Amino acid sequence: MAGxxxxxxxxxxxxxxxxxxxxxxxxxxxxxxxxxxxxxxxPAMNSRLRLAVQNAKGQSMxxxxxxxxxxxxxATDGDEYQEVRYEGYGPGGVAVIxxxxxxxxxxxxxxxxxxxxxxxxxxxxxxxxxxxxxxxxEIIYPLKLAMLMM
Amino acid sequence: MMAALEAGADDVISDEDGHIIYCAFENIGExxxxxxxELGAEAESVKPIFKPHNGTPIDxxxxxTLLMLIETLEEDDDVQNVYSNFxxxxxxxxxxEAE
Numbered sequence: 001m002a003g004x005x006x007x008x009x010x011x012x013x014x015x016x017x018x019x020x021x022x023x024x025x026x027x028x029x030x031x032x033x034x035x036x037x038x039x040x041x042x043p044a045m046n047s048r049l050r051l052a053v054q055n056a057k058g059q060s061m062x063x064x065x066x067x068x069x070x071x072x073x074x075a076t077d078g079d080e081y082q083e084v085r086y087e088g089y090g091p092g093g094v095a096v097i098x099x100x101x102x103x104x105x106x107x108x109x110x111x112x113x114x115x116x117x118x119x120x121x122x123x124x125x126x127x128x129x130x131x132x133x134x135x136x137x138e139i140i141y142p143l144k145l146a147m148l149m150m
Numbered sequence: 151m152m153a154a155l156e157a158g159a160d161d162v163i164s165d166e167d168g169h170i171i172y173c174a175f176e177n178i179g180e181x182x183x184x185x186x187x188e189l190g191a192e193a194e195s196v197k198p199i200f201k202p203h204n205g206t207p208i209d210x211x212x213x214x215t216l217l218m219l220i221e222t223l224e225e226d227d228d229v230q231n232v233y234s235n236f237x238x239x240x241x242x243x244x245x246x247e248a249e
Binding site: 023026027030047050057058090091092095096097099100101104108111112119130133134136137139141142143 | 182232
């Protein structure tokens with residue numbers, strides 16, 4: 001994404017990293033739970049779960065948290081999460097896609113809509129902006145492996 | 151970066167933060183597995199994303215609002231990922247940072 005790394009730098013400098021980190025863990029666990037529910041609860045047999053677990057490990061999420069997230073998928077009283085995608089325009093006609101996992105679509109839709117509204121954007125129809133994007137795979141390696149890869 | 155291309159990646163972008171490897175959505179499992187084997191290290195993250203075809207340039211004033219929009223969306227507990235096609239010049243980025 002253009003300007004992506006610079007944007008990350010700003011976020012870091014603002015000193016919000018700690019708050020974001022705990023949010024990151026909860027987002028990673030949610031993805032694990034949903035992935036485990038979408039197929040077999042075994043990473044060896046469920047590629048989405050395998051990726052989710054790998055990403056959680058990549059962010060140093062403790063193994064206990066990962067196991068708990070997988071077990072949560074088989075709990076009968078667990079929350080039902082749905083995947084929802086919102087598409088809209090931000091200020092200056094910039095296209096924005098938001099992916100959410102929610103147990104309450106009404107709440108999420110209204111939050112997302114109001115966030116767009118308060119920050120000079122508008123929420124559009126599904127597929128109103130996604131045609132301007134490619135769905136592709138992204139693999140990130142930290143810089144310290146640079147020498148190995150050259 | 152030959153390792154990545156041999157593993158079936160379409161594109162590799164390296165900057166001061168690290169390496170970003172792009173591949174076809176369908177091949178993500180295959181490419182990441184063979185890359186991890188080749189390098190002897192797991193990636194920091196492997197995920198399907200939305201990558202914009204073209205960037206939309208945006209000035210400092212609107213950029214600041216846009217970054218606020220993205221940040222607020224990402225802080226929402228239900229939101230997993232936010233993608234955007236903005237392009238902000240280094241100059242304008244510095245202005246936003248200074249605020």
